[in-house]
Amino acid sequence: MSFDYLGLSDELLSAIKDAGYSEPTPIQKKAISGVLQGRDILGIAQTGTGKTAGFTLPMIDILAQGRARARMPRSLILEPTRELAAQVEESFIKYGKNSKLSCALLIGGTDFVGQVKKLDKGVDVLIATPGRLLDHMQRGNVMLSGVQILVVDEADRMLDMGFIPDIEKICKMLPKKIQSLFFSATMPSEVKKLTDSFLKDPREFEVSSPTQTAVTIEQHLVKFKGTDSIKRQVLRHLLKAENVTNAIIFCNRKKEVKIVNKSLQVHGFSASELHGDLHQSTRMEVLTAFKEGKTKILVASDVAARGLDIPDVGHVFNFDVPSNPEDYVHRIGRTGRAGKKGTSFTLSTQLDKKYLDGLLKFLAKEIPLYNVPNEALEDNKTQRQSSSEANNSASKHHQKTKNTSRHNSINKKPTKKQIHHDEKPIKKETSQDSNSLEKTLGMGGHMPDFLTR
Template identity: 70%
Template structure:
């Protein structure tokens, strides 16, 4: 079934075809008709399944009729990260090229003045992170009373990042007549409570288990020593020995992102880094270079695990086993997209046992192992067994040392090899000390 059977307009279908898409993904096929009918949606699907197009496409058609008013956006899309928000904005530009819709992107790291100018003109689509939107609300620069469509994307990631109270506050400012679309990869209790509160008789769409990985991804587990130098050397070996067109290397900590990126650069790799401490402009420039193929490898924290839409990433390397096992799904979901083949390698050390056990329990299966000669973790050392004499006779107990303190002159001394006693201050008194005092 093609996009032409989903009820989209001819203008939108032309833009989709120009973008190179011919068949909708399962979540798009189920969600787009329901959104066009005005229903609330609760979509549960893992990353890389096409969630973004499942709400951007019908929204473009719905918003094509009507007019925006100053400071009163007609629709609102909430995203947990700046990168995701920018990615959604790119989708609206790509699919809405044949429509005259206005759009504003409210994210941190950008001057308020420029964002306020866009809001003053009126926008059909407002894409924002919760924190920056609340800043504009408190400054009186935006009102949500005219909002017709609300999208909360990556709701479980909102929970992980502590944004659920902000999302709940924003939702409470919405008008009663509102179409709400919630999308999430998983459904924790707090997210379920939020959807129960704000969705009205939603159509639930579950595409696949949130704890499953795409069948197009070949997964490997690589056991390495805990030594950081050995671990980095193993990573370089994997990159060199695999046909890596472009890849992402995920680290749990921002400090490790910096160290790994610097190490790869020193060894001649084309590499960039992205994490939360970098300025927004730097992060966007790095992502742009990576998408353009100017950078082969991107070292990232989990801020990039969701929302990085590069269709032909060949490899994902987990430099660390993720602390949250569900992040594994989102990390490796950056490869093997749109039916293409992908490969993921997860480095694990003896120190990662707790996190690895949690990951394997979630997956419900083992990850096939790939051995690297010379990089493996050594076997744990144990106590050597006590050796006994061949005749099995018990050894006499060792003579206990006396607890009484002996004078230096009275200590027993073992003879040297020539059987001569050691002569020292304890055994020999120099003659000058024995002279009579004058």
């Protein structure tokens, strides 16, 4: 089934084709038709299923008729993070290029005055995080009385981040007659209570269970004993062995993100980091560089695990086993998207056992084991020691050979011809000369500690 049969306009179909898509995903088939019919939607779908286009596409056609008034947006999309909000804006720009819809993005870390100027002009689509929207509302910069369509995306993530009270405040400021679309990867009781309060006879559908991972992802579990230094060493081995063209590496803590990223850069990898401590403009620059292939490896915390709309990510590495099993699904969902093949590796040491046991119980299946060679598990200090011993052995052997050769040459009775042509006395070898090879090899075999971690 192609997009042609979903009732979308020719202008929108042209934009979809230009974006390189021909067939809708399962959630897009269900969501698009329901939204165009004016129904409320409750969609349970994990990330990577194409749900963003599931609501942006029909919204573009619905909002094509009409005009926005100053400070009164015609639609509102709530996202839990700045990254997700920015990516939804990108979706509207990409698919709405043949329309005259205007968008405004209200998120923290960006120009507040610039946001007010956009609101003053009137916007058809307002995309916001709850906190920044409430800030503008309290200052009188935006009124929600003209909103026709509400989208609450990643509702369970909103719950995790403590945004449910904010969403309730916002929803109470909306008109009574409104079309509401709620999407969530899971359905906790608090989210169910929220949807029961604000959705009217919704069309409900579930694309896949949150415990299911895409069949297009080849998963691997790498188990070994060792320190964090060895863990980083194993990671580097996998990046080289797999001929990785681009990858996202997830860590449980921001501190670890910074350490892993620095280690990769020191060892010559094209890497950058993404976490909550970065200023919004820096975060967007990092994402853009990764999307455009200027940076090959993105080391990220779970703030970036959901909703990263980056096509053709070849590999995902879990440097740590996620503490929340559901995050595993969201993390590896960055690869193997839209039917394409992807590969994931999860690194697990003795310190990850608790989280690994919980993950395997959650998935209700084993993750295939992947064995790395012993040299990838050797401590760098041990490797340097072995290298040094080998160099010393080579030096001693070389010196012994030289001494034997010189001894034979001295004891051998010279011929008259040799006496005639060999008038110069044999130069006595100094201790400095005898150690020159060892010193040279020693320099090559030694590397500062910070470069090997």
